[in-house]
Amino acid sequence: MPSYLSPGVYVEEVESGSRPIEGVGTSVAAFVGFAQKGPFDEPTLITNWSQFVATFGDFTEGAHLASAVYGFFANGGGICYIVRVDDGTAVSPDGGDDGEHTGGEHAAGERAGGAGGELPPGAEVPVGPYAVRARPGVSGEISVEVAPVQGDDPPADVFRFLVLRDGRVAETYASVTTKRSKDNVATRVNATSELIEVRESGRGPAPAPPGPQTVVLAPAAPAPGGAGALAPEVYVGDADRRTGLGGLEAVDEVTMVAVPDLMSAYGRGLLDLDAVVAVQQGIVAHCELMGDRVAILDPPPGLTPQQVRGWRTGQAGFDSKYATLYYPWISVADPASGRASLVPPSGHVAGIWARNDDTRGVHKAPANEVVRGAVALATQLTKGEHDLLNPIGVNCIRSFPGRGIRVWGARTLASDPAWRYLNVRRLFNYLEESILAGTQWVVFEPNDDALWARVRRTVSAFLVNEWRKGSLFGLTPEEAFYVKCDRETNPPESIDAGQVVCEIGVAPVKPAEFVVFRLSQLTGGSGGVDE
Numbered sequence: 001m002p003s004y005l006s007p008g009v010y011v012e013e014v015e016s017g018s019r020p021i022e023g024v025g026t027s028v029a030a031f032v033g034f035a036q037k038g039p040f041d042e043p044t045l046i047t048n049w050s051q052f053v054a055t056f057g058d059f060t061e062g063a064h065l066a067s068a069v070y071g072f073f074a075n076g077g078g079i080c081y082i083v084r085v086d087d088g089t090a091v092s093p094d095g096g097d098d099g100e101h102t103g104g105e106h107a108a109g110e111r112a113g114g115a116g117g118e119l120p121p122g123a124e125v126p127v128g129p130y131a132v133r134a135r136p137g138v139s140g141e142i143s144v145e146v147a148p149v150q151g152d153d154p155p156a157d158v159f160r161f162l163v164l165r166d167g168r169v170a171e172t173y174a175s176v177t178t179k180r181s182k183d184n185v186a187t188r189v190n191a192t193s194e195l196i197e198v199r200e201s202g203r204g205p206a207p208a209p210p211g212p213q214t215v216v217l218a219p220a221a222p223a224p225g226g227a228g229a230l231a232p233e234v235y236v237g238d239a240d241r242r243t244g245l246g247g248l249e250a251v252d253e254v255t256m257v258a259v260p261d262l263m264s265a266y267g268r269g270l271l272d273l274d275a276v277v278a279v280q281q282g283i284v285a286h287c288e289l290m291g292d293r294v295a296i297l298d299p300p301p302g303l304t305p306q307q308v309r310g311w312r313t314g315q316a317g318f319d320s321k322y323a324t325l326y327y328p329w330i331s332v333a334d335p336a337s338g339r340a341s342l343v344p345p346s347g348h349v350a351g352i353w354a355r356n357d358d359t360r361g362v363h364k365a366p367a368n369e370v371v372r373g374a375v376a377l378a379t380q381l382t383k384g385e386h387d388l389l390n391p392i393g394v395n396c397i398r399s400f401p402g403r404g405i406r407v408w409g410a411r412t413l414a415s416d417p418a419w420r421y422l423n424v425r426r427l428f429n430y431l432e433e434s435i436l437a438g439t440q441w442v443v444f445e446p447n448d449d450a451l452w453a454r455v456r457r458t459v460s461a462f463l464v465n466e467w468r469k470g471s472l473f474g475l476t477p478e479e480a481f482y483v484k485c486d487r488e489t490n491p492p493e494s495i496d497a498g499q500v501v502c503e504i505g506v507a508p509v510k511p512a513e514f515v516v517f518r519l520s521q522l523t524g525g526s527g528g529v530d531e
Contacts, residue, residue, distance in 0.1 A: 021438030033065030033261030068347025076355025122221030128210020298344035321419035
């Protein structure tokens with residue numbers, strides 16, 4: 001408190017006691033797939049189609065990432081993150097100097113791999129007296145750099161050996177030699193490297209050390225036992241290196257995840273169906289781990305409704321309230337060629353989710369919405385076929401005469417009836433994240449009745465606003481929710497443990513999935529319906 005030492009009038013600013021909670025965003029998508037160019041390392045923020053083309057290139061034959069992103073923006077999406085993965089044939093631009101390796105020696109380097117396109121996958125590339133190749137199954141552009149060791153007057157036969165992935169230093173061997181010792185470059189690298197293998201070209205006396213150079217290796221060979229040039233780990237990625245799905249763990253804003261090029265890899269024979277399901281399990285596991293996002297899964301191409309049902313109840317028997325599945329694939333016009341092509345629906349569906357959130361709110365089921373850009377469906381579903389798919393959580397896309405092609409399902413893949421509907425899951429994600437972000441001021445405040453009252457007022461004010469928007473069920477706020485934070489929820493044991501426990505209950509609105517009109521025939525002269 002301030003000290004008043006002389007008579008006068010004083011003005012003080014005090015806090016009102018309650019702080020508003022602002023709703024978080026719900027329309028940020030993340031896409032994982034193949035692209036013509038662009039970074040492999042970290043998720044990249046994209047806000048419009050032109051920015052995507054400038055960063056990752058245009059439409060690519062045999063890849064669906066560009067079509068998915070185009071459909072996302074066309075259907076109302078505004079912000080997304082792109083994670084590029086390598087299908088084993090993609091050409092990555094030089095990532096440039098990252099400040100760790102010696103960029104001044106690039107002029108002496110050889111691009112022996114021809115930017116990954118001239119040598120066959122798995123081919124060895126000469127680096128001085130050694131033959132070097134990327135380990136099978138490794139993704140991205142792999143290069144090696146030979147540089148002088150740092151320090152004053154180093155030995156003449158000692159050098160630095162760096163391994164780079166997509167232009168960034170991934171492994172460093174600070175002091176190696178060509179002599180037969182524990183510091184031999186081949187011995188050190190082969191014992192610890194996850195990216196490359198080094199083989200001496202011949203036996204005999206220790207060869208002269210290689211000169212400073214940078215050499216790009218040939219693409220890696222397919223992983224042993226894999227169906228093609230990809231392994232599920234390429235999509236799952238690594239959180240430390242910010243690759244694949246692992247890279248998305250550092251992006252809190254993401255609320256929906258789609259991997260459209262999982263099915264293009266399957267169609268090209270790079271992954272078998274078991275590997276596809278393994279990746280989809282990884283997507284679902286990622287969303288469940290984060291707890292604030294929902295996966296949009298695609299079915300394999302070319303399946304009939306009966307086959308989709310068998311696949312969903314068999315291999316893809318996921319049971320998760322954080323995942324959805326849409327069927328069938330949609331036909332869209334390629335803006336580059338003008339020809340129609342079939343693409344997985346996940347990108348367009350993500351855009352519909354964003355459009356629905358903007359126009360109606362996250363509480364409204366993102367269904368009965370037109371799929372912009374779709375000109376036809378891979379399969380025209382009948383009502384009987386829809387009756388088979390809807391109960392098992394397959395959200396169907398259907399064509400209606402005079403009403404266009406529309407999303408006609410809004411279910412998750414959960415068996416729990418409480419989490420059956422997609423809008424309920426996404427509404428809870430929204431409420432949880434908003435309350436979490438808007439109550440950070442509570443931490444380290446005095447844990448007493450005054451604090452509990454402030455928490456109740458803050459959360460209740462937020463939920464009243466959501467009730468007024470139509471997000472919660474009930475004629476009055478008392479029917480729609482309750483907030484309890486008092487001595488009952490915070491006994492002395494809880495206070496001693498430093499905890500503030502606030503119980504919140506909400507009644508979410510659920511979609512009118514089955515609309516039933518009951519008609520009866522009246523006898524003439526009966527007087528009609530009573531008022």
